[in-house]
Amino acid sequence: MLEAFNFRVILEYMPLYLQCFLATLWLSALSLIGAILVGIIACAMRLSQSKAISRTAGVYIESIRSTPLLVQLYFFYFGLPSLGVMLPEWVTGVFALTLNSGAYYAEIIRAGIQGIAFGQIEAGIASGLNYFQRMRYIILPQALGMTIRPMLGQAIVLVKDSSLLSLISIMELTRAGQLLTSDRFMPTEGFLTTAAFYLILYYLLKTFSSWSEKRLIFMEAH
Amino acid sequence: MWSFYFNELMRSLPFFLKGLWMTVAVAGLSLIAATIIGFILGIVRASKNKILRSIIGAWVDLIRGTPFLVQVFIVFFILPSAGIELEAFPAAVIALSNMGASFICEIVASGILAVPQGQREAATASGLSSFQQLRFIVLPQAMRSIIPPLVGQYVLIIKDSSVVSAIGVVDVTRVGWLTVQRIPEGLMVFGLVGILYFAICYPLINLSNYMERRMTVTATRL
Numbered sequence: 366m367l368e369a370f371n372f373r374v375i376l377e378y379m380p381l382y383l384q385c386f387l388a389t390l391w392l393s394a395l396s397l398i399g400a401i402l403v404g405i406i407a408c409a410m411r412l413s414q415s416k417a418i419s420r421t422a423g424v425y426i427e428s429i430r431s432t433p434l435l436v437q438l439y440f441f442y443f444g445l446p447s448l449g450v451m452l453p454e455w456v457t458g459v460f461a462l463t464l465n466s467g468a469y470y471a472e473i474i475r476a477g478i479q480g481i482a483f484g485q486i487e488a489g490i491a492s493g494l495n496y497f498q499r500m501r502y503i504i505l506p507q508a509l510g511m512t513i514r515p516m517l518g519q520a521i522v523l524v525k526d527s528s529l530l531s532l533i534s535i536m537e538l539t540r541a542g543q544l545l546t547s548d549r550f551m552p553t554e555g556f557l558t559t560a561a562f563y564l565i566l567y568y569l570l571k572t573f574s575s576w577s578e579k580r581l582i583f584m585e586a587h
Numbered sequence: 588m589w590s591f592y593f594n595e596l597m598r599s600l601p602f603f604l605k606g607l608w609m610t611v612a613v614a615g616l617s618l619i620a621a622t623i624i625g626f627i628l629g630i631v632r633a634s635k636n637k638i639l640r641s642i643i644g645a646w647v648d649l650i651r652g653t654p655f656l657v658q659v660f661i662v663f664f665i666l667p668s669a670g671i672e673l674e675a676f677p678a679a680v681i682a683l684s685n686m687g688a689s690f691i692c693e694i695v696a697s698g699i700l701a702v703p704q705g706q707r708e709a710a711t712a713s714g715l716s717s718f719q720q721l722r723f724i725v726l727p728q729a730m731r732s733i734i735p736p737l738v739g740q741y742v743l744i745i746k747d748s749s750v751v752s753a754i755g756v757v758d759v760t761r762v763g764w765l766t767v768q769r770i771p772e773g774l775m776v777f778g779l780v781g782i783l784y785f786a787i788c789y790p791l792i793n794l795s796n797y798m799e800r801r802m803t804v805t806a807t808r809l
Contacts (some may be wrong), residue, residue: 368754388676391784431742431788433749435760440781443773528654532753539657552664560653560661 375554378545383539386562392459393524395553399463400523401516404470411475421426422471436463437528443531451497458530466523478504479511517574526577538562592704596779599766607783613758616680618741621687628688629695630721642749643692650689654773655747658682663754681753689746694740698733699725700801735799742791759783 410422429437437462445452452460481504487500531539538559545555632643650658663678673681702725710720752761763780767773
Protein backbone atom coordinates (compact mmCIF):
# COMPACT_ATOMS: atom_id res chain seq x y z
CA MET A 366 0.00 0.00 0.00
CA LEU A 367 2.78 2.43 0.85
CA GLU A 368 5.03 1.66 -2.14
CA ALA A 369 2.43 3.36 -4.33
CA PHE A 370 2.23 6.37 -2.03
CA ASN A 371 2.01 9.42 -4.26
CA PHE A 372 3.81 12.38 -2.72
CA ARG A 373 3.40 14.46 -5.88
CA VAL A 374 -0.38 14.54 -5.48
CA ILE A 375 0.01 15.60 -1.85
CA LEU A 376 2.30 18.44 -2.95
CA GLU A 377 -0.18 19.41 -5.61
CA TYR A 378 -2.98 19.53 -3.04
CA MET A 379 -0.84 21.20 -0.37
CA PRO A 380 -2.30 24.70 -0.91
CA LEU A 381 -5.77 23.21 -0.41
CA TYR A 382 -4.61 21.41 2.73
CA LEU A 383 -3.05 24.54 4.19
CA GLN A 384 -6.22 26.47 3.47
CA CYS A 385 -8.29 23.73 5.13
CA PHE A 386 -5.84 23.59 8.05
CA LEU A 387 -6.45 27.30 8.62
CA ALA A 388 -10.20 26.70 8.32
CA THR A 389 -10.04 23.98 10.99
CA LEU A 390 -8.01 26.32 13.22
CA TRP A 391 -10.41 29.17 12.66
CA LEU A 392 -13.59 27.09 13.21
CA SER A 393 -12.13 25.48 16.35
CA ALA A 394 -10.91 28.79 17.78
CA LEU A 395 -14.30 30.46 17.27
CA SER A 396 -16.11 27.50 18.84
CA LEU A 397 -13.61 27.34 21.69
CA ILE A 398 -14.16 30.99 22.64
CA GLY A 399 -17.92 30.53 22.35
CA ALA A 400 -17.85 27.29 24.32
CA ILE A 401 -15.89 28.79 27.23
CA LEU A 402 -18.34 31.71 27.39
CA VAL A 403 -21.34 29.36 27.24
CA GLY A 404 -19.65 27.15 29.83
CA ILE A 405 -19.14 30.05 32.26
CA ILE A 406 -22.78 31.15 31.88
CA ALA A 407 -24.17 27.61 32.16
CA CYS A 408 -21.98 26.92 35.20
CA ALA A 409 -23.12 30.13 36.92
CA MET A 410 -26.72 29.14 36.20
CA ARG A 411 -26.14 25.59 37.45
CA LEU A 412 -24.76 26.93 40.76
CA SER A 413 -27.59 29.45 41.09
CA GLN A 414 -29.74 29.51 44.24
CA SER A 415 -32.91 29.51 42.15
CA LYS A 416 -34.06 25.95 41.45
CA ALA A 417 -35.64 26.86 38.10
CA ILE A 418 -32.44 28.43 36.71
CA SER A 419 -30.29 25.59 38.04
CA ARG A 420 -32.64 22.96 36.52
CA THR A 421 -32.65 24.70 33.13
CA ALA A 422 -28.86 24.60 33.00
CA GLY A 423 -28.95 20.99 34.21
CA VAL A 424 -31.30 19.95 31.40
CA TYR A 425 -29.04 21.66 28.85
CA ILE A 426 -25.88 20.04 30.20
CA GLU A 427 -27.35 16.55 30.56
CA SER A 428 -29.06 16.49 27.18
CA ILE A 429 -25.88 17.58 25.42
CA ARG A 430 -23.75 15.04 27.25
CA SER A 431 -26.17 12.17 26.58
CA THR A 432 -26.46 12.61 22.81
CA PRO A 433 -23.82 12.41 20.06
CA LEU A 434 -22.45 15.62 18.55
CA LEU A 435 -23.33 14.36 15.07
CA VAL A 436 -27.01 14.13 16.02
CA GLN A 437 -26.88 17.64 17.50
CA LEU A 438 -25.21 18.89 14.33
CA TYR A 439 -27.91 17.33 12.10
CA PHE A 440 -30.59 18.59 14.49
CA PHE A 441 -29.55 22.19 13.81
CA TYR A 442 -28.52 21.65 10.17
CA PHE A 443 -31.85 20.11 9.15
CA GLY A 444 -33.94 21.68 11.92
CA LEU A 445 -33.17 25.39 11.72
CA PRO A 446 -34.36 25.77 8.07
CA SER A 447 -37.73 24.25 9.00
CA LEU A 448 -38.03 27.02 11.60
CA GLY A 449 -37.32 29.50 8.81
CA VAL A 450 -33.80 30.25 10.06
CA MET A 451 -31.39 30.15 7.14
CA LEU A 452 -27.73 30.23 8.20
CA PRO A 453 -24.57 29.48 6.22
CA GLU A 454 -23.29 25.96 6.96
CA TRP A 455 -20.23 27.14 8.86
CA VAL A 456 -22.36 29.22 11.25
CA THR A 457 -24.54 26.19 11.99
CA GLY A 458 -21.39 24.12 12.50
CA VAL A 459 -19.77 26.60 14.89
CA PHE A 460 -23.09 26.99 16.71
CA ALA A 461 -23.43 23.21 17.26
CA LEU A 462 -19.78 22.83 18.32
CA THR A 463 -20.10 25.77 20.74
CA LEU A 464 -23.25 24.40 22.39
CA ASN A 465 -21.71 20.92 22.57
CA SER A 466 -18.39 21.88 24.15
CA GLY A 467 -20.10 24.54 26.29
CA ALA A 468 -21.84 21.82 28.30
CA TYR A 469 -18.52 20.07 28.98
CA TYR A 470 -16.82 23.35 29.91
CA ALA A 471 -19.65 24.09 32.36
CA GLU A 472 -18.88 20.82 34.16
CA ILE A 473 -15.12 21.44 34.13
CA ILE A 474 -15.50 24.95 35.57
CA ARG A 475 -17.97 23.72 38.18
CA ALA A 476 -15.53 21.04 39.34
CA GLY A 477 -12.81 23.72 39.56
CA ILE A 478 -14.90 26.10 41.65
CA GLN A 479 -16.30 23.41 43.92
CA GLY A 480 -12.80 22.03 44.40
CA ILE A 481 -11.79 25.13 46.37
CA ALA A 482 -12.29 24.63 50.09
CA PHE A 483 -14.81 27.07 51.51
CA GLY A 484 -12.36 27.83 54.32
CA GLN A 485 -10.12 29.55 51.74
CA ILE A 486 -12.85 32.04 50.92
CA GLU A 487 -13.65 32.58 54.60
CA ALA A 488 -9.97 33.15 55.34
CA GLY A 489 -9.96 35.74 52.54
CA ILE A 490 -12.93 37.52 54.05
CA ALA A 491 -11.34 37.39 57.50
CA SER A 492 -8.12 38.92 56.09
CA GLY A 493 -10.17 41.87 54.86
CA LEU A 494 -9.85 41.17 51.13
CA ASN A 495 -12.72 42.48 49.03
CA TYR A 496 -14.58 40.38 46.44
CA PHE A 497 -12.24 41.19 43.53
CA GLN A 498 -9.13 40.66 45.59
CA ARG A 499 -10.45 37.29 46.74
CA MET A 500 -11.20 36.37 43.13
CA ARG A 501 -7.85 37.63 41.88
CA TYR A 502 -5.58 36.23 44.59
CA ILE A 503 -7.40 33.25 46.06
CA ILE A 504 -10.12 31.71 43.91
CA LEU A 505 -9.04 32.18 40.29
CA PRO A 506 -5.38 31.11 40.66
CA GLN A 507 -6.44 27.88 42.33
CA ALA A 508 -9.38 27.23 40.02
CA LEU A 509 -7.20 27.87 36.97
CA GLY A 510 -4.50 25.56 38.24
CA MET A 511 -7.04 22.82 38.75
CA THR A 512 -8.94 23.25 35.49
CA ILE A 513 -6.24 24.11 32.95
CA ARG A 514 -5.56 20.47 32.10
CA PRO A 515 -9.17 19.32 31.58
CA MET A 516 -9.82 22.57 29.71
CA LEU A 517 -6.99 21.90 27.25
CA GLY A 518 -8.15 18.29 27.04
CA GLN A 519 -11.57 19.50 25.99
CA ALA A 520 -9.92 21.83 23.46
CA ILE A 521 -8.23 18.78 21.91
CA VAL A 522 -11.62 17.04 21.76
CA LEU A 523 -13.13 20.14 20.14
CA VAL A 524 -10.47 20.29 17.41
CA LYS A 525 -11.09 16.62 16.63
CA ASP A 526 -14.87 17.06 16.76
CA SER A 527 -14.65 19.82 14.18
CA SER A 528 -13.95 17.02 11.66
CA LEU A 529 -17.67 16.19 11.78
CA LEU A 530 -18.37 19.53 10.12
CA SER A 531 -17.12 17.93 6.90
CA LEU A 532 -20.36 15.90 6.91
CA ILE A 533 -22.40 19.07 6.39
CA SER A 534 -20.00 20.01 3.57
CA ILE A 535 -17.94 22.64 5.36
CA MET A 536 -14.42 22.95 3.93
CA GLU A 537 -11.95 21.82 6.58
CA LEU A 538 -9.20 19.22 6.97
CA THR A 539 -11.34 16.09 6.78
CA ARG A 540 -13.19 17.48 3.77
CA ALA A 541 -9.82 17.90 2.00
CA GLY A 542 -9.19 14.17 2.46
CA GLN A 543 -12.66 13.40 1.11
CA LEU A 544 -11.97 15.59 -1.94
CA LEU A 545 -8.71 13.80 -2.68
CA THR A 546 -10.64 10.52 -2.40
CA SER A 547 -13.44 11.55 -4.73
CA ASP A 548 -11.39 13.56 -7.28
CA ARG A 549 -8.34 11.32 -7.62
CA PHE A 550 -9.45 8.17 -5.85
CA MET A 551 -6.47 8.43 -3.52
CA PRO A 552 -7.88 7.83 -0.04
CA THR A 553 -4.50 6.70 1.37
CA GLU A 554 -2.76 9.96 0.47
CA GLY A 555 -5.83 12.02 1.32
CA PHE A 556 -6.68 10.75 4.78
CA LEU A 557 -3.14 10.12 5.99
CA THR A 558 -2.26 13.75 5.16
CA THR A 559 -5.41 14.86 6.97
CA ALA A 560 -4.44 12.75 9.98
CA ALA A 561 -0.92 14.24 9.96
CA PHE A 562 -2.29 17.77 10.15
CA TYR A 563 -4.54 16.86 13.09
CA LEU A 564 -1.57 15.26 14.85
CA ILE A 565 0.36 18.56 14.57
CA LEU A 566 -2.46 20.33 16.41
CA TYR A 567 -2.74 17.49 18.93
CA TYR A 568 0.94 17.54 19.84
CA LEU A 569 0.98 21.34 20.08
CA LEU A 570 -1.95 21.33 22.52
CA LYS A 571 -0.53 18.38 24.44
CA THR A 572 2.86 20.07 24.85
CA PHE A 573 1.17 23.28 25.91
CA SER A 574 -0.89 21.32 28.42
CA SER A 575 2.10 19.71 30.17
CA TRP A 576 4.07 22.98 29.99
CA SER A 577 1.26 24.97 31.61
CA GLU A 578 0.87 22.39 34.33
CA LYS A 579 4.54 22.58 35.31
CA ARG A 580 4.43 26.36 35.11
CA LEU A 581 1.34 26.64 37.32
CA ILE A 582 2.74 24.31 39.94
CA PHE A 583 5.89 26.42 39.88
CA MET A 584 3.85 29.58 40.45
CA GLU A 585 1.93 27.98 43.27
CA ALA A 586 5.14 26.92 45.06
CA HIS A 587 6.16 30.57 45.25
CA MET B 588 -48.65 20.03 8.20
CA TRP B 589 -46.83 19.38 11.44
CA SER B 590 -49.27 16.69 12.58
CA PHE B 591 -49.12 15.09 9.13
CA TYR B 592 -45.34 14.82 9.42
CA PHE B 593 -45.66 13.61 12.98
CA ASN B 594 -47.95 10.76 11.86
CA GLU B 595 -45.53 9.96 9.03
CA LEU B 596 -42.71 9.82 11.54
CA MET B 597 -44.68 7.55 13.87
CA ARG B 598 -45.30 5.22 10.92
CA SER B 599 -41.57 4.94 10.27
CA LEU B 600 -40.87 4.15 13.92
CA PRO B 601 -40.06 0.48 13.16
CA PHE B 602 -37.32 1.75 10.84
CA PHE B 603 -35.87 3.77 13.75
CA LEU B 604 -35.99 0.75 16.05
CA LYS B 605 -34.09 -1.24 13.42
CA GLY B 606 -31.50 1.54 13.32
CA LEU B 607 -31.32 1.51 17.10
CA TRP B 608 -30.68 -2.23 16.98
CA MET B 609 -27.80 -1.60 14.55
CA THR B 610 -26.37 1.07 16.90
CA VAL B 611 -26.59 -1.39 19.79
CA ALA B 612 -24.93 -4.11 17.68
CA VAL B 613 -22.03 -1.90 16.51
CA ALA B 614 -21.50 -0.29 19.90
CA GLY B 615 -22.02 -3.53 21.85
CA LEU B 616 -19.56 -5.59 19.81
CA SER B 617 -17.00 -2.77 19.94
CA LEU B 618 -17.51 -2.39 23.69
CA ILE B 619 -16.70 -6.02 24.32
CA ALA B 620 -13.71 -6.06 21.97
CA ALA B 621 -12.41 -2.72 23.26
CA THR B 622 -12.64 -3.88 26.89
CA ILE B 623 -10.73 -7.09 26.25
CA ILE B 624 -8.02 -5.50 24.08
CA GLY B 625 -7.88 -2.42 26.32
CA PHE B 626 -7.28 -4.49 29.46
CA ILE B 627 -4.52 -6.54 27.81
CA LEU B 628 -2.81 -3.41 26.43
CA GLY B 629 -3.26 -1.60 29.74
CA ILE B 630 -1.64 -4.39 31.74
CA VAL B 631 1.32 -4.40 29.32
CA ARG B 632 1.49 -0.60 29.42
CA ALA B 633 1.78 -0.68 33.22
CA SER B 634 4.46 -3.41 33.10
CA LYS B 635 8.21 -2.95 33.19
CA ASN B 636 8.87 -3.72 29.50
CA LYS B 637 10.04 -0.36 28.13
CA ILE B 638 9.84 -1.23 24.42
CA LEU B 639 6.28 -2.57 24.53
CA ARG B 640 5.28 0.30 26.76
CA SER B 641 6.47 2.97 24.37
CA ILE B 642 5.02 1.19 21.30
CA ILE B 643 1.59 1.14 22.95
CA GLY B 644 2.06 4.73 24.11
CA ALA B 645 2.83 5.90 20.57
CA TRP B 646 -0.19 4.04 19.18
CA VAL B 647 -2.48 5.54 21.84
CA ASP B 648 -1.18 9.01 20.94
CA LEU B 649 -1.88 8.42 17.25
CA ILE B 650 -5.45 7.37 18.02
CA ARG B 651 -6.04 10.17 20.54
CA GLY B 652 -4.58 12.77 18.20
CA THR B 653 -6.79 12.09 15.20
CA PRO B 654 -10.57 12.47 14.84
CA PHE B 655 -12.60 9.28 14.93
CA LEU B 656 -14.19 10.16 11.58
CA VAL B 657 -10.74 10.16 9.95
CA GLN B 658 -9.97 6.79 11.57
CA VAL B 659 -13.20 5.36 10.18
CA PHE B 660 -12.31 6.61 6.70
CA ILE B 661 -8.80 5.18 6.99
CA VAL B 662 -10.12 1.73 7.95
CA PHE B 663 -12.88 1.78 5.35
CA PHE B 664 -11.01 3.27 2.38
CA ILE B 665 -7.35 2.45 2.96
CA LEU B 666 -7.38 -1.14 4.20
CA PRO B 667 -8.93 -2.28 0.87
CA SER B 668 -5.92 -0.85 -0.99
CA ALA B 669 -3.77 -3.06 1.25
CA GLY B 670 -5.84 -6.00 0.00
CA ILE B 671 -8.29 -6.24 2.92
CA GLU B 672 -11.82 -5.75 1.58
CA LEU B 673 -14.24 -4.79 4.32
CA GLU B 674 -17.97 -4.23 4.44
CA ALA B 675 -19.13 -1.11 6.27
CA PHE B 676 -20.21 -3.03 9.38
CA PRO B 677 -16.93 -4.83 10.19
CA ALA B 678 -14.99 -1.67 9.27
CA ALA B 679 -17.09 0.27 11.78
CA VAL B 680 -16.56 -2.32 14.52
CA ILE B 681 -12.79 -2.45 13.87
CA ALA B 682 -12.42 1.34 13.96
CA LEU B 683 -14.60 1.72 17.06
CA SER B 684 -12.94 -1.12 19.01
CA ASN B 685 -9.49 0.21 18.16
CA MET B 686 -10.43 3.69 19.35
CA GLY B 687 -12.12 2.37 22.49
CA ALA B 688 -9.24 0.00 23.29
CA SER B 689 -6.64 2.75 23.21
CA PHE B 690 -8.64 4.90 25.63
CA ILE B 691 -9.45 1.95 27.94
CA CYS B 692 -5.74 0.98 27.88
CA GLU B 693 -4.84 4.33 29.47
CA ILE B 694 -7.61 3.99 32.08
CA VAL B 695 -6.46 0.48 33.04
CA ALA B 696 -2.76 1.44 33.10
CA SER B 697 -3.29 4.43 35.37
CA GLY B 698 -5.57 2.31 37.62
CA ILE B 699 -2.85 -0.31 38.00
CA LEU B 700 -0.13 2.28 38.62
CA ALA B 701 -2.29 3.85 41.36
CA VAL B 702 -2.05 0.67 43.46
CA PRO B 703 0.70 1.27 46.06
CA GLN B 704 4.03 -0.42 45.28
CA GLY B 705 4.09 -1.99 48.76
CA GLN B 706 1.14 -4.22 47.81
CA ARG B 707 3.19 -5.79 45.02
CA GLU B 708 6.22 -6.14 47.24
CA ALA B 709 4.13 -7.84 49.93
CA ALA B 710 2.73 -10.18 47.28
CA THR B 711 6.22 -11.02 46.03
CA ALA B 712 7.32 -11.64 49.60
CA SER B 713 4.34 -14.00 50.05
CA GLY B 714 5.63 -16.01 47.08
CA LEU B 715 2.87 -15.20 44.58
CA SER B 716 3.77 -15.49 40.89
CA SER B 717 3.40 -12.33 38.80
CA PHE B 718 0.14 -13.65 37.30
CA GLN B 719 -1.21 -14.38 40.78
CA GLN B 720 -0.14 -10.91 41.92
CA LEU B 721 -2.07 -9.35 39.08
CA ARG B 722 -5.10 -11.57 39.50
CA PHE B 723 -5.47 -11.49 43.29
CA ILE B 724 -3.72 -8.34 44.51
CA VAL B 725 -3.33 -5.61 41.90
CA LEU B 726 -6.39 -5.84 39.62
CA PRO B 727 -9.04 -6.15 42.35
CA GLN B 728 -7.70 -2.95 43.95
CA ALA B 729 -7.19 -1.19 40.64
CA MET B 730 -10.80 -1.92 39.59
CA ARG B 731 -11.98 0.71 42.07
CA SER B 732 -10.34 3.47 40.09
CA ILE B 733 -10.91 1.78 36.70
CA ILE B 734 -14.66 1.16 36.72
CA PRO B 735 -16.12 4.70 36.94
CA PRO B 736 -14.09 6.12 33.99
CA LEU B 737 -14.63 2.82 32.14
CA VAL B 738 -18.40 3.30 32.21
CA GLY B 739 -17.85 6.90 31.09
CA GLN B 740 -15.78 5.55 28.20
CA TYR B 741 -18.64 3.21 27.25
CA VAL B 742 -20.89 6.25 26.91
CA LEU B 743 -18.31 7.84 24.60
CA ILE B 744 -18.14 4.67 22.48
CA ILE B 745 -21.94 4.57 22.13
CA LYS B 746 -22.01 8.25 21.16
CA ASP B 747 -19.09 7.91 18.75
CA SER B 748 -20.83 4.98 17.07
CA SER B 749 -23.05 7.63 15.43
CA VAL B 750 -20.04 8.64 13.30
CA VAL B 751 -19.98 5.30 11.45
CA SER B 752 -23.20 6.41 9.71
CA ALA B 753 -20.79 8.35 7.46
CA ILE B 754 -19.64 5.15 5.74
CA GLY B 755 -23.21 3.93 5.28
CA VAL B 756 -23.85 1.76 8.33
CA VAL B 757 -27.62 2.10 8.78
CA ASP B 758 -27.58 2.93 12.47
CA VAL B 759 -30.11 5.21 14.14
CA THR B 760 -28.27 8.39 13.03
CA ARG B 761 -28.28 7.17 9.41
CA VAL B 762 -31.99 6.35 9.71
CA GLY B 763 -32.58 9.93 10.85
CA TRP B 764 -30.56 11.24 7.91
CA LEU B 765 -32.53 9.07 5.46
CA THR B 766 -35.86 10.02 7.04
CA VAL B 767 -35.20 13.74 6.98
CA GLN B 768 -34.97 13.59 3.15
CA ARG B 769 -38.59 12.40 3.16
CA ILE B 770 -39.98 14.23 6.20
CA PRO B 771 -38.37 17.71 6.10
CA GLU B 772 -38.85 18.42 9.82
CA GLY B 773 -35.26 18.25 11.11
CA LEU B 774 -36.09 19.20 14.70
CA MET B 775 -38.68 16.42 14.95
CA VAL B 776 -36.66 13.70 13.21
CA PHE B 777 -33.38 14.37 15.01
CA GLY B 778 -35.25 15.11 18.22
CA LEU B 779 -36.46 11.51 18.07
CA VAL B 780 -32.93 10.25 17.27
CA GLY B 781 -31.60 12.27 20.20
CA ILE B 782 -34.22 10.83 22.57
CA LEU B 783 -33.21 7.30 21.56
CA TYR B 784 -29.53 8.00 22.33
CA PHE B 785 -30.49 9.80 25.54
CA ALA B 786 -32.44 6.74 26.70
CA ILE B 787 -29.26 4.65 26.47
CA CYS B 788 -26.60 7.13 27.57
CA TYR B 789 -28.27 9.07 30.40
CA PRO B 790 -28.65 6.05 32.74
CA LEU B 791 -25.06 5.04 32.00
CA ILE B 792 -23.73 8.53 32.82
CA ASN B 793 -25.63 8.46 36.10
CA LEU B 794 -24.32 4.99 36.83
CA SER B 795 -20.77 6.25 36.26
CA ASN B 796 -21.31 9.24 38.57
CA TYR B 797 -22.92 7.04 41.21
CA MET B 798 -20.05 4.56 41.16
CA GLU B 799 -17.50 7.33 41.29
CA ARG B 800 -19.12 8.73 44.46
CA ARG B 801 -19.52 5.28 46.01
CA MET B 802 -16.00 4.16 45.27
CA THR B 803 -14.39 7.31 46.61
CA VAL B 804 -16.43 6.89 49.80
CA THR B 805 -15.08 3.37 50.28
CA ALA B 806 -11.60 4.66 49.58
CA THR B 807 -11.79 7.27 52.33
CA ARG B 808 -13.26 4.78 54.77
CA LEU B 809 -10.29 2.46 54.42
